[in-house]
Amino acid sequence: MMCGVCFVLCGLCLLSTEAAGPNSHPGQGEVPLESNTLTRELSVPELDEYEYYAEPGDYEDEEDHPAEVGKGRLPAPRSWDSLRRRFRGKSRLQRLALLNTDFAFSFYRSLARSQPAADNLVFSPFGLSSLMAMVVAGAGNGTREQISRALGFNMFMASQPGGEEMLLHDIFHKLNHRLYKHHFGYRLKGSSGIYIRGGLEVRKTFEEGLRHYYGAQAQSVDFLDPQTVAKFNRLISKATKGKLQDVVEDIDPQTVMLIYQALHFKGSWEHKFIxxxxxxxxxxxxxxxxxxxxxxxxxxxxxxxxxxxxxxxxxxxxxxxxxxxxxxxxxxxxxxxxxxxxxxxxxxxxxxxxxxxxxxxxxxxKFTLHGDYDLIETFEDLGVTDLFHNQADLSGICEERKLYVSSLKQHVALKVDEEGSEVAxxxxxxxxxxxxxxxxxxxxxxxxxxxxxxxxxxxxxxxxxxxxxx
Missing domain, CATH: 2.30.39.10 (Alpha-1-antitrypsin, domain 1)
Incomplete structure (x- = not known):
């Protein structure tokens, strides 16, 4: 029996700064919207996370990374020695999780400031970190740096040039595999996908990277078709066992790409409430x-x-x-x-x-919470600004078009009762x-x-x- 369930949908839409034209191949090359569950897609052997433990290399001096502390912005560590101390004795999975937790608390404070003081709050920092890691795979220059600073990715392998980003995605890959295993007493399932407007030429490295590291399968769709919204909502409802329904009301017709991640957590209390x-x-x-x-x-x-x-x-x-x-x-x-x-x-x-x-x-x-957040302002408060405007550099996604993120949302449903917790x-x-x-x-x-x-x-x-x- 369940003690708690949480359901989460994280999604972002990318627009082109160029005028939107008709789909290049209407009705051709399009496939039905379908879920892609990581537990089915990832084929990683059984891992001992501590095999990936290694002390950070030669960290750069603090002066090379001046702290940029704004309202909710994540402060830089006092010194790279302090980061070394925090990482000591931890596997790389745990190091990434630690930095995700830093981001979570910083993000929580910023989100709380944007909501009425008397309101309940619920969100998934793990879902947001995973989604933004997917965006980093296609970001360049300043955009990538802003995301990495806000999420703590730049601290993960602080002074190891070359291969840093590949290592980040590889550890996310292993972290997802660890969390989505079936034989635990709780169940966490993830479903990720990329929906691309027909005719948009996406870089193979981006498409293949998201499929390999995050289990996100690219599919061609027609965003001008009213049925696309209905199909997408049915997909999310199925992925969250019906707990998140009709979360998307419409999709901007100029959208050229949509990246989403849905999470379903279900856990039973070890000690059931009577x-x-x-x-x-x-x-x-x-x-x-x-x-x-x-x-x-x-x-x-x-x-x-x-x-x-x-x-x-x-x-x-x-x-x-x-x-x-x-x-x-x-x-x-x-x-x-x-x-x-x-x-x-x-x-x-x-x-x-x-x-x-x-x-x-x-x-x-007993309580049931629902969260429905538009998160662009919250991320801007944390220093991620270029991503949502014309100066965004997402050249790693598509070479031909200038893209930016027009929508970034998270929908969450959490139920806690005598048996346990359930959270889309x-x-x-x-x-x-x-x-x-x-x-x-x-x-x-x-x-x-x-x-x-x-x-x-x-x-x-x-x-x-x-x-x-x-």
């Missing part, structure tokens, strides 16, 4: 605002800690596999904003290290085990993070301000 114990209890959304929500209950041995520095309690709700949902509940009803500002990989790493295992009574609300630098002295508390109560706004622990990948994250609001 349905008969679910009761309507208070959830405090404000100083004097209270709503009654279905509050789930379980008594089980779980890992948790208290962070006195950031005034919050943290518990790890394990799935029946090597994954868990971390719940971060501030002491105060309005304490979430401070945690959001300070959230970092180091904070989470310290939480995980300081957790102790003991029997606890856990109360968390802090000093250690500031921590203490949650050993003196036998109860964990999430009865006011909290953060959640869904991690796969072997690769240390942050798959989904968000906040719950009011469980009754979807």
């Amino acid at each position: 349905k008969s114990k679910t009761a309507m209890l208070h959830f405090y959304t404000g100083r004097s605002a209270v709503v009654k929500v279905p509050m789930m209950y379980v008594r089980a041995t779980m890992l948790a800690t208290t962070d006195h520095t950031h005034e919050c309690d943290v518990i790890s709700l394990p799935y029946s596999a090597n994954a868990s949902m971390l719940l971060v509940v501030p002491y105060r009803t309005f304490g979430l904003r401070h945690i959001e500002r300070e959230l970092s990989w180091e904070m989470v790493d310290n939480w995980l290290k300081d957790m102790t295992n003991r029997t606890r009574e856990v109360y968390i609300p 630098a802090v000093s250690l002295s500031g921590f203490m085990p949650l050993s003196s508390q036998a109860k964990f109560m999430a009865d006011h706004p909290f953060l959640f993070l869904i991690f796969e622990h072997h690769t240390q990948s942050l798959l989904f994250m968000g906040r719950v301000m009011n469980p009754l609001n979807q």
